Amino acid sequence: xxxxxxxxxxxxxxxxxxxxxLVGAVCAFLSAYLMLxxxxxxxxxxxxxxxxxxxxxxxxxxxxxxGAFFAGGLAAAAMVLVRQRTRLREDAVIGIVFTSFFxxxxxxxxxxxxxxxxxxxxxxxxxxISDADVVQVMIISLVSLAVLLAKWKDLMLVFFDENHxxxxxxxxxxxxxxxxxxxxxxxxxxxxxxxxxxxxxxxxTPGATAYLLTDRFQVLLVLAVLLGAVxxxxxxxxxxxxxxxxxxxxxxxxxxxxxxxxxxxxKHGRFAARRRALATREAN
Amino acid sequence: MNLAATVPDExxxxxxxxxxxxxxxxxxxxxxxxxxxxxxxxxxxxTIAGLVGVNGSGKSTLFKSIMGFVRPxxxxxxxxxxxxxxxxxxxxxxxxxxxxxxxxxxxxxxxxVVMMGRQGHMGFFRMPSARDRALVDTALERVGMTEYxxxxxxxxxxxxxKRVFLARALAQEGRIILLDEPFTGVDVKTETAIIELMxxxxxxxxxxxxxxxxxxxxxxxxxxxxxxxxxxxxAGPTADVFTQDNLEKAFGGVLRHFHLGGSDLHDDGDARRxxxxxxxxxxxxxxxxxxxxxxxxxxPREEK
Numbered sequence: 001x002x003x004x005x006x007x008x009x010x011x012x013x014x015x016x017x018x019x020x021x022l023v024g025a026v027c028a029f030l031s032a033y034l035m036l037x038x039x040x041x042x043x044x045x046x047x048x049x050x051x052x053x054x055x056x057x058x059x060x061x062x063x064x065x066x067g068a069f070f071a072g073g074l075a076a077a078a079m080v081l082v083r084q085r086t087r088l089r090e091d092a093v094i095g096i097v098f099t100s101f102f103x104x105x106x107x108x109x110x111x112x113x114x115x116x117x118x119x120x121x122x123x124x125x126x127x128x129i130s131d132a133d134v135v136q137v138m139i140i141s142l143v144s145l146a147v148l149l150a151k152w153k154d155l156m157l158v159f160f161d162e163n164h165x166x167x168x169x170x171x172x173x174x175x176x177x178x179x180x181x182x183x184x185x186x187x188x189x190x191x192x193x194x195x196x197x198x199x200x201x202x203x204x205t206p207g208a209t210a211y212l213l214t215d216r217f218q219v220l221l222v223l224a225v226l227l228g229a230v231x232x233x234x235x236x237x238x239x240x241x242x243x244x245x246x247x248x249x250x251x252x253x254x255x256x257x258x259x260x261x262x263x264x265x266x267k268h269g270r271f272a273a274r275r276r277a278l279a280t281r282e283a284n
Numbered sequence: 285m286n287l288a289a290t291v292p293d294e295x296x297x298x299x300x301x302x303x304x305x306x307x308x309x310x311x312x313x314x315x316x317x318x319x320x321x322x323x324x325x326x327x328x329x330x331t332i333a334g335l336v337g338v339n340g341s342g343k344s345t346l347f348k349s350i351m352g353f354v355r356p357x358x359x360x361x362x363x364x365x366x367x368x369x370x371x372x373x374x375x376x377x378x379x380x381x382x383x384x385x386x387x388x389x390x391x392x393x394x395x396x397v398v399m400m401g402r403q404g405h406m407g408f409f410r411m412p413s414a415r416d417r418a419l420v421d422t423a424l425e426r427v428g429m430t431e432y433x434x435x436x437x438x439x440x441x442x443x444x445x446k447r448v449f450l451a452r453a454l455a456q457e458g459r460i461i462l463l464d465e466p467f468t469g470v471d472v473k474t475e476t477a478i479i480e481l482m483x484x485x486x487x488x489x490x491x492x493x494x495x496x497x498x499x500x501x502x503x504x505x506x507x508x509x510x511x512x513x514x515x516x517x518x519a520g521p522t523a524d525v526f527t528q529d530n531l532e533k534a535f536g537g538v539l540r541h542f543h544l545g546g547s548d549l550h551d552d553g554d555a556r557r558x559x560x561x562x563x564x565x566x567x568x569x570x571x572x573x574x575x576x577x578x579x580x581x582x583x584p585r586e587e588k
Contacts, residue, residue, distance in 0.1 A: 036390060154408040157400055160390050162379060166351055167458065168404025169373040215436035217391050 014128045019134055020250065021233035023193050024202065026186050028228025029148050029211055032221050033159055033179065037203045040204045041091065042180075044099035046187045047176040047199030049075030051105030054191065056122050059112055065188050072104030072184035075101050101195075124195030124247040126236060133192055140189045144182045157215055193232065194247030196264045201251040202228070205258055212261040212268045227257060299364040300375060301329035302491045303457035306349070306516075308359035311345050316420050318514070320343040322359065325510050325519035326490045327493065329459075330486050334506035334522070337534055343495045348460055350493075351379060363460065369462075373381045375404045378458025380449045388438035395433040398423055401455035416455075423454040426481065443474030450481065461485065463494045466575040467501065479505045499561060499568040502526060503579045528575045531561055531568070 007013040034043055045168045053071025057064045069221045075097055082093045119125070129137075148155075155175055157165040183203065190199045210223035235250030242249065263270050305326040312318045320342040327333050337343050347409065348354045350361055352368040363371035371377055377402070389521045401423070402416040406556040412420075424430045437448060446466060453461050465476050482492055484507060494503065495511075502509060502522070507524040511517040511534045518533075545557025559570040570580050 036387070115535050150409065153403065157403055160392065160400070161381065161385075162352060162388065163353070163385070164400060164452070165371055166353065167377045167379050168375060168401075168456070202544075211391060215391050215395055216396065220391050 001126065012127055012129075013236070013240055015129065015134060016236045016239075016246065017233050019137055020126055020193050020236040020246070021229045023186070024206075024226045024232025024250070025191050025229035026141045026144050026148070027190050027199075027202035028147070028206035028226075029152075029221065029223040030179075031185055031203045031205065031228070032210065032217070032224045033084050033155060033207070033208045034183070035204050035211065037159055038198055040200070041094050041185065043183065043203035044200035045075065045079070045094045046072050046184055047196045048105075049101040050184070050188055051121055051196050051207045052108055053105075054188075055108040055112075059108070063136055063187075064133070065140065066192075068191065069184060071101065071105075072187065073074075076180060076184070086196065091112060096110050096210070104149065109171065120195075121191060122195050122197055123199070123245055124193050125192045126246045127239070129192055137192055140185045147178070147182060151175070151178070152221065154163075157213040186259055194234075194250055195198040196252045198247045201254055205251070205254040206231070209254070209258040209261045212258075212265040215267070227254070261280055298513070299374075299459055300491055303328050303362075303462060304364075304491060304493070305362040305539055306346070306359070307355040307362065307427070309346075309349055309361060310358040311342075311349055311354055311358045312356075316552050320349075320356075320512075321515045323512070323516040325516050327491055327508060327510075329489045329491055330444075331493045331508050332482050332486050332494065332506050333508035333510055334502045334526075335493055335510050336497070336499065336502060336514065336526075336531075337512035338497070341534070342515070343512055344464070346512065347379075347493075347495065350462065353379060367385065376455055376459050376462045378453035378456040380446075380453050381464040382467060383442065383445060383535070384443070386437075386449075387463075388445070390437070393433065394411065394422060394429060394437060395424065395471050397437060397448050397450045398433075398455050400451040403459075404456070406473060408512055419455045419457070420451075423451040426454060427451045441471070444471040445473045446470050446474060446478065452479065459489070460491045463492060463496070465495055467496060467498045475501070485557060499531070502568070526579060528559060528561070528570050532575075535561070 007087070030043075036252070037244050039081025040132070050068035050072045052063045053067035054073075055067075056071070057063075060067075072236055079093055079097045082088065082097065083090065086093075087098075105121070106118070109121070120128070135139045153203055154165070157168070157176075157267040158168060158172045158175045165172050165175075187199050187203065194202055206228040207220070208226055210220045213223055214220050231253040232250050235253050236246050238253075241244040260271065268271055296529045303326070307324050307326075309323045310321050313319055322345050332554065333544075335343050336347065345354060350363075350368065351355050352372055361368050363376060366374075366376075391531055398420045401414060402419060403410060404411060406416065421430075421512060424433055427450050429444065433446060437445065440448065466478055470478070473493050479501075482494075484509075485492060486501065494506065506522050507527075508520065509522050509588060510519040511525060512528055513534045513536075518530050523565075543559050545555075550556070555573045556571060557573075561570075562568065565566060570579055583585070
């Protein structure tokens with residue numbers, strides 16, 4: 001029987017647990033919006049696209065968030081440009097742009113392997129996070145959470161009905177830009193915890209799971225944030241015992257909860273649907 | 285029906301008598317397509333105006349420029365003497381979208397959607413006040429959707445879906461209401477209810493602009509008609525504008541169009557004939573000697 005409190009005796013574990021929870025919460029907040037618009041892949045794209053920025057920042061000794069944000073913005077602009085100037089469909093544009101950025105990132109890393117640890121970018125390294133990085137992640141997460149708490153209703157309106165949002169005096173374009181700026185920032189924060197490959201799960205799965213559990217956006221937000229925070233904290237905690245990659249464990253936990261909801265959700269789960277189908281058949 | 289409850293609170297209401305002026309509006313899309321050329325018309329308070337034209341004639345472009353979504357490359361839109369941006373900030377315009385524009389899987393309940401109408405009136409944190417809640421209740425009551433308020437919007441019938449968005453426009457207290465194809469996919473009962481509601485709103489001074497291709501019902505409920513085909517062909521009182529000649533101009537070659545007259549219709553030498561213009565379930569029927577005859581409608585025509 002392992003000592004269940006053992007992880008809390010280590011500073012790095014305590015830090016890993018609460019930083020993960022914070023990042024998990026804010027990513028989950030964004031996931032509630034992202035998956036409703038069919039924009040989930042944009043999260044994936046951003047996760048990959050920031051890699052060259054992070055690599056460059058490490059090489060130049062800058063805070064990695066600066067580089068990541070720069071690369072993310074560049075990738076977003078590239079996507080918009082290619083989309084407007086060609087007849088290519090969105091998924092093709094996203095695919096081309098994010099793989100090019102990712103490839104460029106890997107190339108930059110390979111040029112200077114000592115300065116950048118490719119594994120910590122791609123797979124995350126929350127257990128070994130430096131204090132400077134903790135500060136960056138905290139600032140990003142807390143600022144994003146504060147903005148979201150103030151603007152969640154306006155964002156909901158823009159995502160639901162842009163025309164109506166305009167008639168109540170909102171500026172949909174500005175709010176969309178705000179949302180994607182937050183998304184880019186949180187993707188960068190999540191790089192530390194789960195790595196660039198699994199960022200997509202952090203910004204999609206909690207929202208998707210919550211969507212199966214409720215018909216109300218405000219409830220969906222609360223559920224998603226809880227799911228995101230708890231799975232991230234628990235994943236970091238469990239990784240102490242399993243000695244495995246934290247990112248992998250966090251995302252596996254999120255997937256497990258998604259599957260539970262998929263089968264057992266009271267209204268939108270498979271079993272509930274089956275019961276309803278049977279009930280209507282008997283009624284007829 | 286308590287009319288007093290429908291007249292907006294004077295405290296915020298910036299325009300008791302709304303007006304809309306579209307002046308020489310030209311809209312060119314980035315791909316060079318001219319969607320509207322020098323469109324002009326104006327409407328006043330207490331009006332139900334039909335915006336009539338084929339698909340692609342610029343009806344939605346016109347809506348978009350009234351809502352400030354597209355900026356005209358020439359001309360201007362004036363709302364109660366204000367620019368569109370100013371009017372939007374004051375919640376003067378409410379919009380009832382087409383059913384296809386709405387994401388029916390979005391996790392919102394009926395009452396949540398109606399509350400969205402109040403959002404522009406709320407403070408920084410968007411917390412609904414007691415008055416906001418009361419207005420949502422009244423709006424739901426007026427469209428007969430109170431018992432469905434806890435339903436997710438995708439679980440409603442076509443007519444009920446439409447009513448929810450009408451209730452949102454009511455809750456918003458917009459003085460100008462734009463309705464985009466409100467009768468598409470709607471049962472007859474809802475159609476009648478919508479028309480009834482629009483008449484009540486007209487009586488309390490609202491200005492409604494209703495885009496529709498449902499020609500048959502236009503003379504029933506519209507007192508003004510704006511005919512569009514890449515520009516405004518004609519605008520004015522229904523009796524003057526909604527004529528066979530004008531409709532043929534607006535719909536040239538697009539509508540099913542047949543005459544019934546002579547010995548097919550009359551035993552004597554009566555020169556009058558029946559003309560049916562239709563593009564869908566409700567045709568418009570004319571009866572008379574010339575192309576200038578008024579539409580013959582199954583229900584009493586608007587007298588105005």
